[in-house]
Every structure is written in C-alpha cells, then in structure tokens.
Amino acid sequence: MRLHRLLGIVMLLDSRGIMKAGNLAKILESSERTIYRDIDILCESGIPIVSIPGPNGGYSFMENYKVNSNVLQGGDVVTLLLSSMGIRAEKNTEMAQQLKNAVIKLENSVSAEHREEIVKAKERFFIDSDPWWGKKIENEYLDIVKKSVLNFKKLKVHYKKYAGEGSERIIRPYGAVVKNSEWYVIAFCEVKNEIRVFKCSRIEHIEVLNESFIMPENFHLEEFWGKSKQEFVRESSLKLEPNSYLVKIKFHEEKKKFLEGFHVHSMIQVENRFIYDIDMLSFETACNVLFSFSDRLEILEPLELKNYIFTKANKILSLYNFR
Structure with missing residues (x-):
C-alpha cells in the first residue's frame, strides 16, 4: 500500500510541479502527517525532493529532474478496466491506490486541454458507496482475492456461514462478482468438490498457497453467476413461508x-x-x-x-x- 502511495507522490510532483502536502494528502486520501513521512522516505531513497517555503510553496523536484512514470503498465490497464465495469475499489486497499496512480498516468499522457477535463471531472464527481445508516462491512482481503483470481493461485480460507458456522476450505478462485457493493468470489471448493459462491465479507482469515490451478475451459463466470442467482432466489422463496391468517x-x-x-x-x-x-x-x-x-x-x-x-x-x- 505504501509503495503505491509513494509512486503516486512521485507522479504528482512530476506532472504538476510544486504541490502542498495538504493537496497531496487530499488526492491520495491520506493524512498530511503520512505525506510528510513518505516525503522523508523518498528523500532517503535518493529522490531529489525539495521544500519551497512561502504561501505559494510546497514540495517539488529539484530543477531539471524528471522521471518517466507516465507509461501505463499491465496492472494499470486491468485496474482501469475494472473501474470502467463499475467495480469500484474499496477504500484503503492496494487496488484503490493503483486506480489513483493509473488515473494520474492517464492524466499525464494526454494533452493539456484533456488533462484539465480529467482534473475537473475528478473534482466534480464523487461516488459514496457507504450506507446512510449502519456501518459498511470492510473487506480486508479483497486485494488478495483479486491477485489470486488473476494469478490462478489457490487460497486457504476460514469461512463463516450466515448461520455462524465456521469451516476451513481450500478454494480455487475462478472469478469475482460485485453486486450491490458486495464482493463475492466464485471458486471451486476442494472440500465440497464443486463450484461454490463465497461472500468475501464472511472470510475471516485467508492464506495464499504456493499451489496453482488450471481454469476449466467450459467455465463462464457470467453464465455461472446467472444460474446461481436464479437458484438462490428459488431456494429462498421455498424457505419463506408467506404470512397468512x-x-x-x-x-x-x-x-x-x-x-x-x-x-x-x-x-x-x-x-x-x-x-x-x-x-x-x-x-x-x-x-x-x-x-x-x-x-x-x-x-x-x-x-x-x-x-x-x-x-x-x-x-x-x-x-x-x-x-
């Protein structure tokens, strides 16, 4: 997480010049104290960042220092693709920081006119996925699930069912689905020997195994999810006894x-x-x-x-x- 934030600071200073710690903290969704610590780490690592005093001052690179940080990498493209699909990154996750960095790179790669449009859009549009009442359940393992899906790595999870019963499973994550801001991982469960749907917020512990798996050629995520959703609705309707008196x-x-x-x-x-x-x-x-x-x-x-x-x-x- 810190590595991505450090990269974000470098890219912002490279593209925008002098920036105050407060502005860096706002863009990167961090605190000013954290930004000060990150600046110290970057200076210790040899990045020539200077502090400019005065009302128009802030942090900047030394004169004539430039970095080539504006090229979109494979991970950036995937993150932007997920965002375009409506899969919003959870706060304080690696994916969220990757998205910020990817947008900064995208901003830096276009003309000044289009760059101004991107900055304006970021300032004037905001998505708040938190509920009005109650506390949103944090999914602390989303980054691990996402990487395992992309890298075909098995996971050992301790999973808590709706009724409270817990169990340990070895799963092969075939894909992830986001519905109503809730994350679900669709995975082959080696305990049950079948493909199951696991709600990520009910994963209490997770461990990435060294074992890889091969995706079955006949598995289609959207098709499986559609059938699973229909089955869930059907079973739920059978369990519910209609009120009648x-x-x-x-x-x-x-x-x-x-x-x-x-x-x-x-x-x-x-x-x-x-x-x-x-x-x-x-x-x-x-x-x-x-x-x-x-x-x-x-x-x-x-x-x-x-x-x-x-x-x-x-x-x-x-x-x-x-x-």
Missing part, C-alpha cells in the same frame, strides 16, 4: 374502506349483513386492527381471535367496575 367477519354495513390493504378471499351478503373472508397476515395484526372496530363487527372465525376480543373486553369492564 384467514379471518371470517360479519359486518352490519358495507366496509370496503376498512378492508383496504388486506386480501379479501370472498364476500357474501345475507340480507343486510356482509360476511367477509379476509387474510389479515397474522394473529397479532388481526388483534391490533379488529379490536378498535369490535363494536361494529362480529368475528365468526377463528375461535382464538374471538376469545382474544372477549377477554380484552372483560378486562376493560373490570377496570371500570362494570362487572
């Missing part, structure tokens, strides 16, 4: 407005009486809603609901000594 009510007058929001299974009219079969979702909902109308309706079924209304009415009467 059928109530039979007799009204002495039409009460269509009262029934808004509930599903009416049937309605029959007997003389001036209206009998409804209504789904009121749960016993608790039926109790809360119907008691306030208990002087204008009669509950026919179920018996437990009738008993609830009767018992509560008697408690109210006893409070006022009407019994």
Whole structure:
C-alpha cells in the first residue's frame, strides 16, 4: 500500500510541479502527517525532493529532474478496466491506490486541454458507496482475492456461514462478482468438490498457497453467476413461508374502506349483513386492527381471535367496575 502511495507522490510532483502536502494528502486520501513521512522516505531513497517555503510553496523536484512514470503498465490497464465495469475499489486497499496512480498516468499522457477535463471531472464527481445508516462491512482481503483470481493461485480460507458456522476450505478462485457493493468470489471448493459462491465479507482469515490451478475451459463466470442467482432466489422463496391468517367477519354495513390493504378471499351478503373472508397476515395484526372496530363487527372465525376480543373486553369492564 505504501509503495503505491509513494509512486503516486512521485507522479504528482512530476506532472504538476510544486504541490502542498495538504493537496497531496487530499488526492491520495491520506493524512498530511503520512505525506510528510513518505516525503522523508523518498528523500532517503535518493529522490531529489525539495521544500519551497512561502504561501505559494510546497514540495517539488529539484530543477531539471524528471522521471518517466507516465507509461501505463499491465496492472494499470486491468485496474482501469475494472473501474470502467463499475467495480469500484474499496477504500484503503492496494487496488484503490493503483486506480489513483493509473488515473494520474492517464492524466499525464494526454494533452493539456484533456488533462484539465480529467482534473475537473475528478473534482466534480464523487461516488459514496457507504450506507446512510449502519456501518459498511470492510473487506480486508479483497486485494488478495483479486491477485489470486488473476494469478490462478489457490487460497486457504476460514469461512463463516450466515448461520455462524465456521469451516476451513481450500478454494480455487475462478472469478469475482460485485453486486450491490458486495464482493463475492466464485471458486471451486476442494472440500465440497464443486463450484461454490463465497461472500468475501464472511472470510475471516485467508492464506495464499504456493499451489496453482488450471481454469476449466467450459467455465463462464457470467453464465455461472446467472444460474446461481436464479437458484438462490428459488431456494429462498421455498424457505419463506408467506404470512397468512384467514379471518371470517360479519359486518352490519358495507366496509370496503376498512378492508383496504388486506386480501379479501370472498364476500357474501345475507340480507343486510356482509360476511367477509379476509387474510389479515397474522394473529397479532388481526388483534391490533379488529379490536378498535369490535363494536361494529362480529368475528365468526377463528375461535382464538374471538376469545382474544372477549377477554380484552372483560378486562376493560373490570377496570371500570362494570362487572
């Protein structure tokens, strides 16, 4: 992480000339104290950085010193590609710093006119992926997962399931998917002997193994993810029991407005009486809603609901000594 930040300082000084520590810290998302320490490290390593005093001062290279740091490398291109796909780097990760450096290189490689457009765009557009409420779960192992996917390296992970059960797995990471700002690694699990989906935020420990693996030719990430997503939705719908609580009510007058929001299974009219079969979702909902109308309706079924209304009415009467 520090290496990429040091490279970022070098590229910024090379392209923009004199820069204050505060501006460097803002661009590189660091603190001024960290920038001061990084400048000291660069000077100790032989980079001729000088401090210029005064209101227009800051840090700069010695006169006539230039570095060739503006050529995009393979890693830079991959990072820019991931960003263009909407895969935003998590804060304080190596990928985030690589993206900053790649954008700086891109900025330095274009004309002054286009460079001004890039700088303006960076200043006027911002993506905040943090939730309004609650704390976003940090994925501290994303850099390791990303490198292992690209380098075909096996991983040993300690994984915690949704229910809290933990287990150790050896996995072959075939690819990664980002959905709703959550990272998932699609990998062949050597314990289960099949391809599984692992949520990166549930990885509690990770170790890169020296063993490599070969990607199967018939594996397609997008196709696998689509099928896996459909299966997840199907299984989830089977596990969820729909809320249903059928109530039979007799009204002495039409009460269509009262029934808004509930599903009416049937309605029959007997003389001036209206009998409804209504789904009121749960016993608790039926109790809360119907008691306030208990002087204008009669509950026919179920018996437990009738008993609830009767018992509560008697408690109210006893409070006022009407019994």
